[in-house]
Amino acid sequence: xxxxxxxVKWRKWIDNHFVxxxxxxxxxxxxxxxxxxxxxxxxxxxxxxxKVYIRYIGAGVMFMIGKKLRDRHGLNADxxxxxYSGLNQWLRAIKGKKFMGGDTPNLADIEMWGMCxxxxxxxxxxxxxxxxxxxxxxxxxxxxxxKRSKNVVASANPTVTEFQLLAS
Numbered sequence: 001x002x003x004x005x006x007x008v009k010w011r012k013w014i015d016n017h018f019v020x021x022x023x024x025x026x027x028x029x030x031x032x033x034x035x036x037x038x039x040x041x042x043x044x045x046x047x048x049x050x051k052v053y054i055r056y057i058g059a060g061v062m063f064m065i066g067k068k069l070r071d072r073h074g075l076n077a078d079x080x081x082x083x084y085s086g087l088n089q090w091l092r093a094i095k096g097k098k099f100m101g102g103d104t105p106n107l108a109d110i111e112m113w114g115m116c117x118x119x120x121x122x123x124x125x126x127x128x129x130x131x132x133x134x135x136x137x138x139x140x141x142x143x144x145x146x147k148r149s150k151n152v153v154a155s156a157n158p159t160v161t162e163f164q165l166l167a168s
Contacts, residue, residue, distance in 0.1 A: 003106075010093065010100055010108035018086050018115055020073040025083045025124040027066030032123050033059035039121075080127060087132045098140060105144055113141040 027033040037059040041051040069075075075082045090100075090112060099105040100112070116138055119125050129135040 006100070007106055007108055010090075011111055013089075014108065014111050014115060018090070018112070020069065021075070021079070021083045021086050022115060022118055023062070024066045024070040024073075024075055024079040026119050026122055027059075027062040028079055028124065030059070030063055033063040033066070036062070036122060080124065080131075083124060083128055084131045087128055087134045091133055091137065094137065099137070099144075105141060109141060110145075113138065113145065 026036050034055065037055045040058070041055050044051075044054075046054060070077075070079055094100050097103075099109045101109055105113070116125070116134065120138070
């Protein structure tokens with residue numbers, strides 16, 4: 001049916017196209033590469049030496065890999081334009097709906113949300129929110145996923161009744 005065809009089409013698009021826009025944007029500049037590695041080193045359990053090593057060596061390597069990935073996937077020198085184009089393509093496909101799945105997210109929504117979560121909070125995300133309207137969809141997805149994970153945790157609790165789950 002048409003719904004299933006659209007689901008498959010967009011999941012393939014995410015896997016074969018959109019995913020390749022992320023690393024070249026996250027590691028676009030030396031400063032952005034360092035910003036990304038700040039997250040790893042502040043949230044990991046590393047010694048001070050390891051933090052410095054991971055931050056600078058990791059950022060340097062990923063900065064270079066980002067450039068190679070840009071070339072391998074035929075992206076523009078200005079990779080942000082490719083990111084904005086990809087996000088806008090996604091948004092045009094869901095125009096008039098809350099989610100790609102309609103009133104509730106489908107697997108393509110969940111997959112795209114996961115991809116966006118990979119760079120949420122970084123400079124490329126902030127830039128994308130200024131240039132595109134992705135933030136509105138992302139925030140809807142975030143609320144849905146938080147509610148869903150709360151219900152999953154609650155449903156694993158034998159003291160929670162079905163009524164309590166429905167009321168949340």
